[in-house]
Amino acid sequence: MNAIEARDLTRTWGENTGISGADLTVAHGEIVALVGPNGAGKSTLMSLLLGMLRPQRGTASIDGVDVRAASPEVWRRVGHLVDAPLAYPELTVRQNLELNARLRGFRGTAIADFRLEQYANRKVRALSLGNAQRVGLAAALQHDPTVIVLDEPTNGLDPAGVILLRERLLARADAGAGILVSSHHLDEVARIAHRIAVVNAGRMIGELDPHAPELERVFFEHVRLDDERRAA
């Protein structure tokens, strides 16, 4: 059973916005990267997979369960960060992580795991963008989810934060989690992804080998050929 599965998933707003006919699978223990130009449909696809949007066509499922019918037990296994971190500015880092833990039905926080000790009692509004992002990632991952969806998780992170995230994701995948992560940083996702799926103009247009040489050039060639095909 796949951790994440999209079949013919479609939600569009006019021509070339949203996502159309997306098929995607992420197995347990696998990291799949979603790459594409701005506005290609990556965030829309992730939102559909997490039930944030209702599809016009197709299905999205988590651990084999349609997200429209997913029980609290299914969602308890999910960790996600899409759009902005769930971190309230008026609360401290510790309070935010405790809040996130309680929303998922457990106690405790991963302050040390994400090296947030020195900020633990600081209000999130006083944090830098990168540290706020780190709080959001800790909130998404601290309950050791087995299904993980992260949209541009390295946004604002400093190099230490990027390495920390990489280590955490690899550890979660080793523990059997299925991970879908979008990014603009091809070199970064190539370090951790087992597969790279390319999205362009609202459609999945193929996959890249993370170990292929000149990955960026291959990616842009994929996108260019697709643009030309659509224009023809």
Place this chain on the structure above:
Amino acid sequence: MLGTVVRIELHKLAASLVGRVATAAVIGGVTVLSVAMLFAVRSGRPEITAKLGALTDDWAGFLSAAIQVTGAGGLLGSAVVLGWMLGREFTDREIAGLFALPVGRAQIAGAKLLAYLVWSIGVAVLLPLAVLVAGAAAGLGAPDVAGLARLGALSLGGALLATPVALAATLGRSVLAGVGVAVGLLVIAQVSVIAGAGGWMPLAAPALWAVSAGQLVSPGQLLLVPVFSGVFVVLTLVGWRRLEVGR
């Protein structure tokens, strides 16, 4: 799980500047304005007493002032709190994080509304106490307990009447949409009183009831207030259940 989320919402409200300022503004503002009116009456200056109308230098006059201020200010203060509780999730962009959780959005919205009810009950208890202390300090003698109870009930009634703000903040996806609707509610309440709708207009009924010591509004008319509130609570819960993000 609902209890956990209610506690979380109360914690967020207590930690927020909006929650603290609105609570202080409703309780402190009503009390200070009422005391100011009392001392204006005591000043005996005809140009001021003429403007204050029937207000007198006793518990009845003091509570009448507090009730009039609460009728308008209480609703507005409650609306700001409620609009912020729901609208801030969109404005501060936390809403996406409230999806894909073991607790559903309707449950989260329900917890917010319950936390708001707890806050409203707290204000409805603390406001008469603050007015009681101020009246006693001003030397008004033995308090009018029934009048103080009406003040508390009016405060709670105003809070219940603010529930359209929850729906507006949800549909408008912002705090400001809620506050805008609150201003509209105040205008409708005032116009309906002038137009003679009286007790049959839920938005005006609690204030009319409190001002007239129950003479102008029947219990049946007052019952329309929770019905009115309940309709908007249900619509808000449905709105959160059907919520989408991204577009």
